[in-house]
Amino acid sequence: MPTYEATSTAPVNIAVIKYWGKRDTALILPTNSSLSVTLDQDHLRSQTTSRCDESFEKGDRLWLNGKEEAVKADGRLGVCIRELRKMRSEVEQGDEKLPKLSQWPLRIASYNNFPTAAGLASSASGLAALVASLAQLYELPQSPSLLSCIARQGSGSACRSLFGGYVAWREGTSSDGSDSLAEEVASRDHWPEMHALICVVSDKKKGTSSTSGMQRTVETSPLLQHRLTLVPGRMKEMESAIASRDFDAFAALTMADSNNFHAVCLDTSPPIFYLNDVSRALIGLVEELNRASKEATGHLIAGYTFDAGPNCVIYALEGNIATVIRAVQRYFPTEAAFPDPFGVLGGKEAG
Ligand code: 2P0
Secondary structure (H helix, E strand, C coil): CCCEEEEEEEECEEEEECCCCEEECCCCEECCCEEEEECCCCCCEEEEEEEECCCCCCCCEEEECCEEECCCCCCHHHHHHHHHHHHHHHHHHCCCCCCCHHHCCEEEEEEECCCHHHCCCCHHHHHHHHHHHHHHHCCCCCCHHHHHHHHHHHCHHHHHHHCCCEEEECCCCCCCCCCCCEEEEECHHHCCCEEEEEECCCCCCCCCCHHHHHHHHHHHCHHHHHHHHHHHHHHHHHHHHHHCCCHHHHHHHHHHHHHHHHHHHHCCCCCCCCCCHHHHHHHHHHHHHHHHHHHHHCCCCCEEEECCCCCEEEEEEHHHHHHHHHHHHHHCCCCCCCCCCCCCCCCCCCC
């Protein structure tokens, strides 16, 4: 008997134009398009192995970092599995000789190669790796963009992690969500000098989950309506900044959109505070580095962005990243937790 098993990985993505708000909470359809940069696989990624077998006891089971999680049929995971099974079943109907994998129970194991305690979003890479691994197991013919429609129903931001490089999630206009999908706007190789420095400000679990926080924003924030008029223009500007490798425009838009997103959080009732004093001090540092750089060279050196938590991601180009790391290390000294590829930290490596 052959073994039916497949392993896939998916990296973390960090949005530079943020997704915040759903127009349909069941299908996970967003109130605006978003754009992200997918990080390299070798640093932060999820890996998922899926196996199906006729002899397994009935019911699907899943382990996350070695701990079993319930798979509820109508939960987000259950919906992703159901949709992928449906696609497999269509393939089986077209070819009598194929094994009926769609009818067999599944066993799924998923791991993150970064500490879950690092306070970094793992739902995007986790759900994307799950969808990729089941698509591989079931030998599905669907394109990554069509599969991203399934990952989206697991967690909105997960649809962007099915691609490397620079990725747009188009909000779409249809009510069934068939055109709310992700697509690559540029490959990693298009702008390989881009680096992301992740500054872990806190490894505690966030107080307000993204899912509940964004709905509270949709229901209560008048400022969100203004944000929704800004984003379409920003998407276009960001895509052209990436196309022309214009770091000044990329960094300025990234910082503006992060600040606008956190302003909208503050405008929510009751207000949502994701940034803390250290986050704000990091904003101050990058703003000061940029002011000095602008004076000396006429260009920006870095762009910060914050998701639904206090941790900071700083984008900078290869030629400047060492300067940025040194500055962060000088004002926020800490022992390096990850490898130091630029050899600028001078501290002990624990990675
Ligand atoms: C983003 N975030 O674009 C934004 C910026 C957080 C801040 O996508 O409810 O975990 O599962 O669709 O995808 C976090 O939201 O929320 C997120 P659900 P998700 O990356």
